[in-house]
Amino acid sequence: MFFPIILVAPARAENVGAVARAMKTMGFTQLRIVNSQVHREPAAQWTAHGATDILDNAETFASLPEALADIDFSVATTARSRAKFRYYATPTEVLEQLSEKRQWMNRFALVFGCEESGLSNADLECVDLLTGIPMAVDYPSLNLGQAVMVFCYQLSALHLAPPPAIHPESPQQLAALRERISQLLTRIEVSGDQKLVDWIEQRLGFAQQRDTAMLHRLVHDIEKKLAK
Missing domain, CATH: 3.40.1280.10 (SPOUT methyltransferase, trefoil knot domain)
Known part of the structure; x- marks a missing residue:
């Protein structure tokens, strides 16, 4: 490791x-x-x-x-x-x-x-x-x-635990989510709310893989809705 x-x-x-x-x-x-x-x-x-x-x-x-x-x-x-x-x-x-x-x-x-x-x-x-x-x-x-x-x-x-097999794209999921959320906050013009930004940044550290996947889906749906 x-x-x-x-x-x-x-x-x-x-x-x-x-x-x-x-x-x-x-x-x-x-x-x-x-x-x-x-x-x-x-x-x-x-x-x-x-x-x-x-x-x-x-x-x-x-x-x-x-x-x-x-x-x-x-x-x-x-x-x-x-x-x-x-x-x-x-x-x-x-x-x-x-x-x-x-x-x-x-x-x-x-x-x-x-x-x-x-x-x-x-x-x-x-x-x-x-x-x-x-x-x-x-x-x-x-x-x-x-x-x-x-x-x-x-x-x-x-x-002590044996290393698991990890998909090559998996380690980047959290970093990619942080970037997508940052861009979304800018797009909906709330990136200036530092209290909100800090809260999101800190809470994302606790996200498990399934949470990260679901949040990617949510951000995708919001982006798609905004595109209309």
Whole structure:
């Protein structure tokens, strides 16, 4: 299964080393790093402790959109409570979502932000689903390595299932639906309603394959009606 962990602008080499160690422990091997080179520092190698191959093979990118260019479905982790981003999946719900989407998609990614500032609104808008770690106390965030370990442990079950046979066109269904809905909203002159646009964008991340197929049919019927 192709499933890289993406770190956006990590600031501390030790944390990236801890991430590599957590990944390898749970069976994840692909690391992508955006706008940072701290994984090349000696401190990252020391902390990785047996997972230095993950650091050595890490891919680097200048921006998050570039790191996600070949990904079918992406999940971003955030500890921030923003009014704009209300629809969060718990780690358990993320596993449920990815287990279903694995039946019609090939390439996934899990995105983590900088230790100091997290992911920006622009970064969060690049992904398909938002998640966070429920905590018993009001604490701003976990250590980056700890957060990666929580999700890698939760999602390690995905490695156990045999890969399904996927139709070549299936992985593009969700992206195509997003584009069609965006064009439809512009056509009916409601694309300026940012609250509506945000709601649609965020809820589409929860859509299963049958939901996506039905929404494609609905949009098609609306387009056909408008053409008359």
